[in-house]
Each structure stands twice: as C-alpha cells, then as structure tokens.
Amino acid sequence: MSRRSWVRVARASLIGVSAVLIAQAAAPPTDLAVQSVSSYQKQQALMFDDFNGPAWAPPNPQWWSYDTGGGGWGNGESQTYTSAPSNVRLDGAGHLVIEARNDGGEYTSARVTTQGRTSLLYGRAEARAKLPRGSGMHPAFWLLGTDLGVVGWPDSGEIDVVETIGGAGQLYSSVIGPRTSGGDWQAGPTTDVANTFVDDFHTYWVEKAPGRVTFGVDGQITGAVTAAGLPPDERWVFDKPFFLLLNVAVGGEWPGPPDSSTPFPAAMVVDWVRVTDD
Template sequence: MSHVVRALGLVCALVLTGLTGCSGERERRLIWEDQFHGPAGSFPDRSSWTAELGGGGWGNNEVQTYTDAPENVALDGDGHLVLSARLGDMGEWTSARITTFGRRVAHEGLVEVRAKLPAGAGIWPAAWTLGQDIQEVGWPRCGEIDLVESFGEAGEALQTVHGPRADSGHWQRGVRSPVPEPLSAGFHTYSADWTGDRIVFAIDGRETGAVSTGDLPADGTWPFDGPQYLLLNVAVGGDLPGPPDASTPRVASMVVDWVRFRA
C-alpha cells in the first residue's frame, strides 16, 4: 500500500488451494500480539496503535478521509478490530488507517495478521509494514512489506515487497495468489517471514512465494536492515483499484482477529 501510484510487479501466481511448499515451521518467540479484547466501540490499545488522519489522496488519488471515529475504527466487543470505509449521505467516503509507528516494531522474524477483508468496486484493504525510519529517509528508502492487499471483489491476494532504486525510483517484487472464494468470505492468516536477505510470504501457513536480494534489479537496494512497523487500513478509489461505483457497498469493513510479531 505504497505512498505513490504504482503498477504491481509480480514474480509468480499461485492458486490458494493446493499451494505447495509450506512455510518452515519452527519454534518462535512471541514479541508482541494484539487480540483486540476490549469493550465494543472503543479504540484499540493506545499503547500500541495510533490513527493517521485526513484526506488529500494519500499519494494515490484515493477518495477517503481517514478518521478515528468509532464508526470507522473500533473494537466489536467480541475480540475483533473493525476498520470500516463508509459512504456518507453527501457522497463522501470516510475510513480508517491505524499504525504501530514508534510503539511496536519488528526487526526480522514472522509478522502475521488474521483478518477478513472487505470487497467491492474501488475498495482497497491492506495489512503492511513500513520502515520505522520513514520520517528520516522517506519512501521507498524505508522499505515496505505488504502482507496482503486486495482490490474489487477480493478474488486474489497480493503480497509485495518495495524498495529504492539508485535513480530515486522504486522497485517491487511480489506474489499474486488467486483464491477459490473471495477473501471477504472468511478469515485468513497473512504472513511475511523476514530474514536478513529474504522475505517469505504465506497464507494460512502455506507458502505463496518469496522475494530475496537476488530478485532485485541491478540498481536496486535492499532496505530491510532496520525495524518495521505495522499498518492496517481500508482505502477507497485511487489510480490502482479504480473508483467506487453504484455497486460498492455503503459500508466495507476489514475485520481483524489478531496480529502477531514473532522472532
């Protein structure tokens, strides 16, 4: 879910059923998790999460304005976090984008998000990470790991890595996984297993593909040598998913069951 308009660069395509190559199971040490316990209507744990607010397109000509209103981001009282894009009576879209910037970070290891994604024309949910140094070095030099994105009817999962090129541009490599039923139909666990020179993606514990330093363009740099923080959001419209239309649901919600960082 980068800050600039981009066409998705892909290195492979896999069908979710029958995926080969399970991600390597080994004992992991839990660094942090959030299971989103708390009263219905409350903001998630503020020792871990902050909301990013405002409109202005977010670098992709998106149409939503992010808020921290309970209608857009709140616990449901049953152990879930709900981020909702909503169409207002005047045709305006509001939504939510929350991050662990400065509060919870991973420095290599396994990052996991279990969620049910929304669907609809122009709807763009994402769970992703950015380098904690983004305010000093900017994007894409901070690096970006997209655990999952989907567009429209959520018929495939996109998992992507972004980094800088010598000409101040950016490179991207990733995995496109078509699914037998929309990702909005149920919960799935999306993960990125990050080591020094390789990031392995998986869905529900099954490996979907990997990106390593050997996949970079000749002028590309691997930026993943420092901590990354987590972002969860639901964008609406923009150059990549296209605009919402009359078929788009007035409320499109990403429901998050839990998130975890393991080392």
C-alpha cells in the same frame, strides 16, 4: 500501500506452490486460522493484540495510533482517515473493525499503525482478518521502515503482506524498494483465490530474515523475494525494523472509484495481530 506498475516474481494458488519456491522459503507454519493462539504463543510474542474490550472502545493505545486526514495518500484515494469510533473500534466480541463509510458522497475510513510503539526486524508479523469486497475497496495489512520520517519513501521500504482490489479473486503481496537511478521497484506473489475467500477469517503473514522476505496465507507459503535475486539497479532496504499498518482505502489509481454496486459501510474485521522475533 503505494502503487505504481506491478512487477511480480511469483504467481501461485493456495493449492499449488512450486517445489523450488517451497525449498527456498521457510517451512510452512501452523495454520492459526483454524486454531486459537495459545498462552505460550502470546507470552513469546513481541506484540499480541486480540482486541478484547468493550464495544465501541478504541484499539489499545499501547500498540496502536492513527494516521488521519485526506489528500489522496499518494494514490489519488477518496477517503479521509479519521480516529472516530464510526470508522475504527472494537466490536465487543474480540475484533477490531476498520470501517469505510459513504456519508453523502464523502468517504471516511481509518488507518491504524504501530509506528513508535512496536516494530519487526527479523521474525514474523501476522494478522487474522476478514477483508471487505466491492468496487473501489482497497484493504491492506502492510509494513513500512521505521526510518520513513528520515529517508522518505521508497527508501524506507514497504512490505505489503496482503492487499485486495475489490476483494475478488486475487491476493497481492509485495516488497517495494528504491532504485539506485531513482524511483521504485516492486516484486512479490499474486495469489489466486475464490471470490468469496476474503469473506472468512484467514491468517495473512510475512516472515523477515536477512536478505529474504517470505509471504504466506494460513499454512501455505505463497512466495518469497530475496536480495540475491535483485538486478543491480534495485536496492535491498529490508534488513531493518518495520512497523505495521492496517487500513481500508476507498478508490484511487489502482482499484478505481467505488460505484453504485459497492456496499457501504465496508469493514475489515481483525481477530488478532501478532509479532514474533527469531
């Protein structure tokens, strides 16, 4: 979820994706946004968490840990991430709630991660979620290379499955990698949606295959980035394991600060997360 300049290789709506793009990417999946996940699908998953448990309980430590603290997180963000139940908890109805709060001008939120617990090499990572709206809100479902602590960012690579800025009008998906000359490059689809799209549950997903990362929402492919399509200065670092992250950031260089119209508390509500291999 590190932001610099945005370079996009594809732009699509949920209704019209080009035939060329569909031909290059994997076949559209079953739309799990309107169907429950079957017992078979749960059994076949490397990870499946439907966040069942009592209200105010923490997410399952088998799968999730926390990134905590402030300092801007590389984007000039305003929130301090905590592991407090006021910021991250089960709701008792089968959901994970990640809640950004404004306590007298002090912003808190949460960022959960599967680092050290589970990761994806090739296959699919998906989350069914509702995303918050409001000026300065920056929710995300994303992945980082498991070698982050060794090689650093951007050499680790970053895959942003879905991000929104203020939650209105567009979904952003991207891969971010290193340049041979230093710095980073970014590419991926921007998807136009109705302002209220994020208010409902949708399944946001990414598929990783050798030399290819494909993005989608529900049963629709929104775009793909391939190693073969990169300029010589852009390194492909995505054929390795990646771990998952879910968070709600507040403010920062990209969305800008919240204002008096921003509703607090503002929550990302996650119905389930699933990781499957090839």
